[in-house]
Amino acid sequence: MTFRSRSRRQKPYQIKKTTIRDDFIDKQILAIHKAMAKKVLAKPELIEQVKATLEQKREDGRMGYGAYLTWFSLLDIAPNDPDAFYQGVIEYDKRMRKLRRNTPFVNILTEDERQKAIELDATGSLDDYNFML
Template sequence: MKKTGIKDENIDRQIIAIHKAIAIKLLARTELLEQVKQRLKDNRELGKINYSQFINWYSIIEMIDDPETFINAMTEDTPYMRKIRRKTPFIGILTEEERRIAIEQDAIGVTASIETLL
């Protein structure tokens, strides 16, 4: 089993915070889901993600009608999810400012919310 260092743990924690912010924004602006679905399809066709990753992300997107489940799936802290979040299909959902706020709030222990992100 691969050992992870503090740096990797910090990066993974930040990526989870970013994905929580992404989930919250997608819940507020579901019209953004179409671009995510298209990016997923494009990444699959280009070989950037494998079929398992495609199905995993697509299944998570389909959970959007259950906000708590959707957020939990987007932020699940497992080795597999840590791995696939590194090649996220959610590029372009958050602005740079929203991304910065999500990371800063996580660093000080504040839970992200729609109000603080938007």
């Protein structure tokens, strides 16, 4: 009897490809996006800035059409349904974790605000903080 290794397709189980480090990074990115979403809702004029960044990323080929549509749809509902916008941005499913890594919310927060968001998230008080700066 010979031992044959199975190919990936024959494995009866799925191997999780994320590490603890990936999870930590995703949680920091989420904290920053919570702060950015709050700031955008507090200052609706920032929506146009984010849309411009989104359009530029799409034109440069740095964002796929599906990602573009997701972000555009979220930005489009922000003025009329801020809760749906916020919940959409902070959704913690596999797709949104991937989309947040190529975000159109560039330059929305200052470096101090970014650090504050990460610190507040670590202490569990980010949800209570108001980013109307």
